[in-house]
Amino acid sequence: MCQKKGGDFMSTMNVIVWMLPVFFILHDFEEIIFAEIWAKRYEKEIDATFTKKQPFGLRYINNWRTATFSVGVEFIFLIYTIITLLSVIFNSYFLWYAFFMGLFLHFIFLHLVMCIRFRHYVPGIVTSAIFLIPNLWLLILAEKILKYSLFTNFCACILVIIVTVILMPALHKLMGIFSTWLYRYSKPKKLI
Numbered sequence: 105m106c107q108k109k110g111g112d113f114m115s116t117m118n119v120i121v122w123m124l125p126v127f128f129i130l131h132d133f134e135e136i137i138f139a140e141i142w143a144k145r146y147e148k149e150i151d152a153t154f155t156k157k158q159p160f161g162l163r164y165i166n167n168w169r170t171a172t173f174s175v176g177v178e179f180i181f182l183i184y185t186i187i188t189l190l191s192v193i194f195n196s197y198f199l200w201y202a203f204f205m206g207l208f209l210h211f212i213f214l215h216l217v218m219c220i221r222f223r224h225y226v227p228g229i230v231t232s233a234i235f236l237i238p239n240l241w242l243l244i245l246a247e248k249i250l251k252y253s254l255f256t257n258f259c260a261c262i263l264v265i266i267v268t269v270i271l272m273p274a275l276h277k278l279m280g281i282f283s284t285w286l287y288r289y290s291k292p293k294k295l296i
Contacts (some may be wrong), residue, residue, distance in 0.1 A: 117249050118192045120242050124204050125184045126267045127239060131211075131231040132177045138227035146224055153222050172283040176275050183203070197250055198260065205257075206264035208239045 143150060184203060191200040216230035219225070247257070 116121065117197065117246065119195065120246055120249075121188050121191050121200050121204075123238075123242055124188050124200060124207065125181060127235050128207060129145035129177075129181055131207075131228055131235060132181070134231045135227045136170055136174055136177060139173055139227075142225070142227050146222075149222070149224060157255075169283070171286055172279050175282045176279050177276070179275060197246065198256070199263075201243075201246060201250070201252065201256075202263045202267075204239070205243060205260050206268065208236070208243060209261075209264070211236050211239065256275050 187199050187203055191197050211232035215226060215228045216236075219229045246252075252260075
């Protein structure tokens with residue numbers, strides 16, 4: 105299944121890559137558990153702080169519920185797992201590296217910055233803080249194993265930014281459609 109390139113280095117790399125879906129799902133469990141109650145608790149503060157774009161798709165999704173958010177999480181988890189599996193099977197790690205770097209940037213620029221701006225707890229901040237250093241350490245270790253250049257790192261950054269710009273609006277649209285469907289499904293059918 106895996107070709108040995110560099111012996112133990114590739115074995116190490118094939119363990120490291122599985123941290124992408126692991127870190128992601130543990131981080132998103134925190135968001136899944138707290139996002140809905142957080143939105144209720146801090147509704148006024150959220151509206152005042154995030155006037156244009158609210159976190160977790162709160163403003164864009166009618167009847168926002170945990171189940172709605174979970175659909176987006178499941179979709180991304182599936183993408184991350186497929187990327188990880190293909191990286192291990194083909195010993196090709198660029199796409200994985202880009203998304204693992206994206207997760208690191210997500211921890212910093214989304215959760216840490218949002219928490220500082222909001223001045224209250226933000227779902228995902230605890231796991232972001234916990235995983236920030238291990239994520240950075242694994243990125244550095246992967247870079248040493250894979251011997252990626254500065255240009256490769258730059259390309260990985262650009263790739264993940266492009267994918268995020270395309271994927272997030274599509275994901276929010278999907279969550280909105282699912283939210284509407286859940287709302288309709290929750291209503292009993294009227295018999296004529």
